[in-house]
Amino acid sequence: MRTSKLTLTAGYTALLLISALFIIPFVWLVRSSLMDLSQIFIMPPEWIPSPFHWDNFYRALTIVPFGTFFTNTIVIVVSVIVGTVITSSIAAFGFSRIQWKGRDTVFGILMSSMMLPAAVTLIPSFLGWKILGFYDTYYPLIVPAYFGGGIFNIFLLRQFYLTIPRDFDEAAFVDGATYFQIYLRIILPLSRSVLIVVTLFSFLGTWNDFMGPLIYLKSDKLYTLALGLQMFQGSYTAQWDLLMAASATVVLPCVIVFLIGQRYFLEGITLTGLKG
């Protein structure tokens, strides 16, 4: 699109302003996490901590067992990612590279479940896990990932598999390969970048999940970071220095993962026209 100099300058200024608005909460988070309470409460606000209170992080992370919460979260996140990547890519293969009767109808039915509010399945799922004796364990948070890993991920992978030329499979077939060999040796190696997208989305989805752990976990020692942070907020209401240090710790891994995988994120969203 050809644009005049004036429009370009106006647009540039607007972008600068908007970016500033989006970034200020991060700056506010970091600066508050490094100040002591007396400096935090100065009005009008100061922006540079003096001195830098790195000990806020130590204090915030030791008052509440954040180390345990961190390990718990990693255990759940890794288990979910493994299940999601394996089963969603297998299912997506079945929905795109094998021609079978009723395939697209079945896929359509699964897709329609994305419209269903989580609230509808919430109560029976909870009761089911409870009856089986798995309340206050990680099973309710992990096991579903081993059953397809979410229709959104299957959709994402299927969209990609559909773009791989048919000849690849047919040539392999002629050579006597089985479906499973085609999946493992041809399709999987070609879909590295989409698998990374799925990994990143399930990392964020699980790391950020709040309602799941809230409903299924009771014991403090099983808490995830999201839940632990919320509990921390409940007991240290006005301690903004410690609250911000704890929040920054929970945010940081997400930011790092995003910055490393940025290219894949944007590709993934664009590939499907769907949000993660």
Next chain:
Amino acid sequence: MRKRLFYGLLFTSPAILGFIIFTLGPMIASFVLSLTDYNVFREQTAFVGLDNYIKLFSGEDDLFYKSLGITFYFVILRVPAVIIISFVIALLLNMNVKGRAVFRTIIYLPSIVPAVASAMIWMWLLNPDLGLVNSFLSTLHLPTSNWLYAEGSVIPSVVLTTLWGIGGTVIIFLAGLSGIPKQYYESIDVDGGGWYSKLRHITIPMVTPTIFFNTIMTIIGSFQVFNEAYILTQGGPNNQSLFYVYYLWRTAFRDTQMGYASALAWVLFLIILFFTFIVFKSSKSWVYYEGGERT
């Protein structure tokens, strides 16, 4: 042929089983539960027919109408705000400006911040006495607000905090915008039209499928807001932010009335279906599909 069906079902079986176990089964169970007075702490459970639904709509439970009204108010404020603001940002990002990738990263970044952390940051930013927002407003001699802590401003404040996370919607708009062929704009250049006629006659019609998609997703998401209600306000002050799903959660898990809460869930499902259906129906008159090609 039979072999293909076998392998097709074999490969998709984890997903199909998952759907039956974690979606279809619970969905049916939820409907059955909604016809009972099931309560975790009571020995006996009776089949009560449509009593739960009658109780909801008869006005006996005034919190139902209250939470419904609050949620509608939230949806009506949030959906247009998300769509308009993210569309404008996408338009700006779609210009050929220097540092475009950096701007895009900055705008997308907040959408990956965990809800609990984001809520914490906004509670602190919007703190009535010591927060950055009020101190900034008072420096400019503008009126300050109690934001999340006053009955009148709590819902708009929650909307505001969620606008920080619109990056995903922006990126989808951006994908839609970049799919518009350049030649279309050239014809307007030839006719001597400015940016407004380009926007009005080319950009907006061409991007209607994306507007449609984003509107549906935002409506579905907004009706189900929970994290913000739970962390930011706990439904307060004075139940003025008693969002529907938060009320549902409270009924099911704090008051343990799971039969009644299941009825609440089904009503929400029907409401969301209804609004999605309305938007779908209306789309015929405003969504433009080029050559019948769907994007």
